[in-house]
Amino acid sequence: MCKPNYYAVIFTSKLKTSHPEYSKMAELMGTLAKKQPGFLGMDSARDGIGITVSYWEDLESIKLWKAQTEHIKAQKQGKNDWYSYYNVKICKVEREYEFRNEEDALL
């Protein structure tokens, strides 16, 4: 158990329909986010609902990413063309623990 001190942005979304352009843009946003100051990591899965959780050093890093030029374009296009719904939660990670299968670790 460690006591971390960083932020998570939980982005849950529903798409209107499957847009081929959407996957390209989502991939580009992932690539661009990685270049942002304070970016720590990202997990993403879509299975009916889409969940993307990105991790950031502080609130300032999150603010900068929200205001990044290409990201602003994607946010607008997302609202106009792709999403029927989305929700963004900005969270402080207070505790964290993990499990790794030992057999896998030996591979």
Place this chain on the structure above:
Amino acid sequence: MCKPNYYAVIFTSKLKTSHPEYSKMAELMGTLAKKQPGFLGMDSARDGIGITVSYWEDLESIKLWKAQTEHIKAQKQGKNDWYSYYNVKICKVEREYEFRNEEDALL
């Protein structure tokens, strides 16, 4: 924009292989979590990586769910049989905002 005051548990996991028993247990855990005091909601998607985010009124509710009898059995079985990896992050939700497509809202 509202300023919420609740907790999110971000559970990310990788399965060793696809186990039919796993889906049943995951579904049962979802049903049981909903009956717990302080449970507020849950979002889940699996697509290579699995991401389940559950929402809780406070840290005490999260502690009670972690210690729930059936859930303890599932955690043990998860470590022994299903997961090659998992990570749990306990987070305080500090800000939240959402978007709903107006056309959908009119349906």
